[in-house]
Amino acid sequence: MNKYEIAIWVFMLAAFLGFELIRRVSPLLHTPLMSLTNAISAIAVVGAILITGAKDASPLTRGLGFIAVVASTVNVVSGYLITDRMLKMFKKRAPEKH
């Protein structure tokens, strides 16, 4: 099995796993879910780091990589923080009023 074949297997299994997991997410949390998956897909930062930090990077590829690291860092940081901020608001019972 060559490496591309393995990659396609991984993709297929992950996509099905994703379907099964996300079907179970309550519609109540669809907005935080979207911001969480957004933060997760900012994993693109990995690719961006590899390009920006490479030994043979040309000014062009380093510049593109640099912008990509900035953009994905924005997503990682704001994605996780906002998801948590939203989830904190979901309470089962109203707080007691005095």
Next chain:
Amino acid sequence: MDALFPAFYILAAAGFILAIKWMSSPATARRGVIVGEIGMLLAVVGTLLRFEVVNYEWIFIAFFIGSAIGVPIAYMMPMTAVPQRTAVSHACGALASALIGTAEYYRHTPNGFVMCALVLETLLGFLTCTASLMAFGKLQEILPTRPITYKGQNVVNLSVLGLAIIVGIALIVSPEKTWLFPPFALLSLIFGVLLIIPIGGADMPTVIALLNSYAGLSASAMGFALDNKLLIVAGALDGSSGFILSVIMCRAMNRSFSNVLFGAFGTIQTSTAKTMERPVRSASPEEAAEILDAARSVVIIPGYGMAVAQAQHKLREMHDLLTKRGVEVRFAIHPVAGRMPGHMNVLLAEADIPYDKLVEMDEINSDFLRTDVALVIGANDVVNPAATNDKTSPIAGMPILRAFEAGTVMVIKRSMSPGFAGIDNELYYMDKTLMLFGDAKSFVGSIVKELNSVGAAAASAG
């Protein structure tokens, strides 16, 4: 040491999977965010330690700039701006993967399978980037929120996309022709803009979800190009998440993907919107408060209008007062209410309304017959009986909240002008319907004031 790197990535992937799994319920969701963060940290550290990465200064400068932008967004953004921020983050994510694809192309000029993945990655990345920026413009109302259509629009859009694909295929066949790359990127960027021009505000939930899916698939394609399984897994999770959400949104409107993307919903209004003068009954805040006070069960149906008027906090006060008097108050949430999936839930949760009061459409629809008052705030099409009664209606077949079955229906609305889709709503002319004309926030505020004074009078009398 090198043998350890796969471990970082495998643990990171496990973290992401658990994060999504724990999102299934509000009780475990915050734990999910923490494992997601740990996963991301492992992935980043694992990457920084790799031997290929030798130059750190630019990376850390970029981390710093990204955090300096991301942290203020996260803490200062008002919850009402969630749809806009989501659109921006789709744009950022897609831009990142498009640029990485571009850099990778100019670095290696790969061929075969890798080039296929790279073309897919950059195509999806560039088009999602501009499409998300356009969506942001519409949500922020910098651009007109009404769909903009012209003759032959679909032909133009599809030929731009077709051209982009043809140039993409040419690049796959002969990757060394670097002059093909800029036009390819440009065509993808243009297609993103064209794609969103005909989309109206009411279709935003579907489109946002679809763009989410594209951004994820683009990241996944990057994983193929870089032979990185972690990227493939994370991208596939994001891609399937966005896809499922957009399917849910489409189903909630009884429309197909192609209809959302190419149907230009809401254009009918210009041709068919007739100003029909029909009598409606209206009521004052005092009367509304009295009716609510006398009810045993009340169902509130919020829509985008509630978000615009910022009425959720006043609604919480009303909910508290009525609940204290033994009235059962619940909120009925239509899947496409608002501008993104779950929009209403976040706003109501922000106003401290407990989430067990937020009921989904399928669950609450059978209860309307036993409901004394249905109070519609800033929603229109999602309660329009024409969806079930009138086969010729543009929203025919769309599942609706059956507010018309409640004992009394009250609708808070600015005026009698037709809603977004320009479809007249039969609900407003029913005998049991009372129109409450005014701004949602101030009207609910007046109801709260009335309820307070009635309560005070009752207390002093007792």
